[in-house]
Amino acid sequence: EALRDRTVKIDIPYITKLKDEIRIYQKDYNSKKIPNKHIAPHTIEMAAIWAVLTRLEDPLKGQLTLLQKLKLYDGKSLPGFTEENVKELRKEVKREGMEGISPRYVQDKISNALVSELEEAYINPFMLLKELESGLRHHTLISSDDLKKRYLEILGLVRQEYEDTVKNEVQRAISADEESIKKLCANYIDNVKAYTQKEKVRNKYTGQSEDPDERLMRSIEDKIDIPESRKDDFRREIMNYIGALAVDGKQFDYRANPRLQKALELKLFEDQKDTIKLTSLVSSVVDQETQEKIDVVKQRLIENFGYNQQSATDVLNFVASIFARGDIKEQA
Structure with missing residues (x-):
């Protein structure tokens, strides 16, 4: 009784920083501890995103989404938001992190996915998200239908985030031809230089x-x-940067400018997408030339992004189906 009288209950909030949440799961679910089962890229990450999102309160500022709030908390930068803004976001909420899905629940579902998918050589985000969703029906601490509905809606946000993530990865894998990007960049810079200096460009062919x-x-x-x-401003910025490098005797590298790198990769992807015919993956007939190009992309996914043969094949098929839907929409 005396000890109980001196005991004070202190509620500790759940983690609201994505990196820290991911670290919890990676400690137990990694290739060293689970050598015989491949965990596809983003599987742990997507589960962690969902868990953290359930703990966050909706932003009071209408232009900010819940997912953007999570990214700001995780140290990502967003246009129009500073570190002070992030501090203000945290001050706006009094009980953020006091409710939501626990890491234990997610750990249980990761274990379930690893066991229930025994016939599969690996698990992917969809398998784990399915486990997380099915477990909500029997979650003893979630009695409110509104809360279950909210958690299910957040699962939808996570699925969309995953779709965007793998689309971006496949785009990067397709456009990861270093020589092609360098040629495209050189062509762009030549034209920008001529434009800013009001000069002509010499056509190398004619x-x-x-x-x-x-x-x-x-x-x-x-x-x-x-x-x-x-x-005009963007082009001048590029040329000023190149000029400053030249003064220091340095060469321009497009990778030093993340925005330009992204633009070049997306442009190259757009140019190469049709030649690779990614959408043909969803059909039963793929010609040898196309298959060879697809195999190159698959190998890049394995080497650069951490997939294995099966998960790379599956993610390519998934992204191909997205592009196929897009093609259908464009034709409609």
């Missing part, structure tokens, strides 16, 4: 002097949402 290729420049700049009204 030897003729031509106006800068506005269509090429805009096709790249559009990929990173550079509006027509901002194109």
Whole structure:
């Protein structure tokens, strides 16, 4: 009794930082502790995203989504938000992290997925998200239908985030041809230089002097949402940066400019998507040339992103089905 009188209950909030949540699961579910079962990229990450999202309160600022809030808490940068803004977001909520899904629940479902998918050589995010969803029906601490509905809606957000993530990865794998990106970059820079200096560009094939290729420049700049009204500023920024490097005796590397790198990769992906015919994966007939190109992309997914043969094949099929749906929508 005396000890009980001196005991004070202190509620400790759940983690609200994604990196820390991922670390909890990776400690037990990794290739060393589970050597015989491949855990596909983003499987643990997506489960962690869902868990943390259930603990966050909806942002009071209407222009900010729950997922964006999670990313800000995790140290990601978003246009228009500073570290001070993030501190303000945390001050707005009094009980954030006091409710939501526990790490124990997620750990149990990861274990279930590993066991229930015995016939599979690996588990992927969809398998785990299915386990997380089915477990909600029997979760003893979730009696409110509204709360279950909210958690299910958040699962939908996570599925969309995963879809966006793997689409981006496949795009990068397709456009990971270093030489092609360098050529595209050199072509872009030549045209930007001529444009900013009001010069002509020499056509290497005809030897003729031509106006800068506005269509090429805009096709790249559009990929990173550079509006027509901002194109001159963006081009000058690029040339000023290259000039500053030249003064120091350094060479320009497109990878030093993440925005330009992204634009070049997306442009190259757009140019190569049709030649690779990714959508043909969802059909039963793939010609040898296309298959060879697909195999190259698959190998890049394995080497650069951590997939194995089966998970790379499955993620390619999944993304191919997305593009196929997109093609159908465009034709409709």
